[in-house]
Amino acid sequence: MARIFSINFLHEGLPQSGMVTVRNTPFFVEYTISMLEDEVAGQLPGTKILSSSASEFVFANATHDEPTELMRNIILAVSQHSHSLA
Numbered sequence: 001m002a003r004i005f006s007i008n009f010l011h012e013g014l015p016q017s018g019m020v021t022v023r024n025t026p027f028f029v030e031y032t033i034s035m036l037e038d039e040v041a042g043q044l045p046g047t048k049i050l051s052s053s054a055s056e057f058v059f060a061n062a063t064h065d066e067p068t069e070l071m072r073n074i075i076l077a078v079s080q081h082s083h084s085l086a
Contacts, residue, residue: 007033007077011040011070020078028052030060031078043070049078 003022008015019035031049041047046061057075059067067075 005081007074007081009073009077011073016040018074020081029082031057033074033078040070043068044074045071049075051079051082054083055079 005020005022006017007020008017010016016037017035018033018040021032021034023030023032029051031051033044033047033049036044036047045059045063048060049057050060051057057079059071059075062071
């Protein structure tokens with residue numbers, strides 16, 4: 001069963017929001033982000049974040065080791081929401 005929640009984060013000093021769908025698999029939790037502004041979505045490597053543990057969140061299609069500030073802000077918003085449910 002999928003869960004859905006909203007996130008709020010900052011991008012270039014401006015508040016942004018998005019919807020997140022959660023899907024559990026045997027190996028990781030998959031978070032799919034939607035309803036982002038086009039400009040924000042265009043700066044991301046994709047819409048999926050994977051988590052194999054409570055402290056590890058990564059964008060599925062990231063091609064570099066260091067996430068951008070935008071990616072870090074979105075991951076922080078997703079992880080904070082996930083931890084608030086624990």
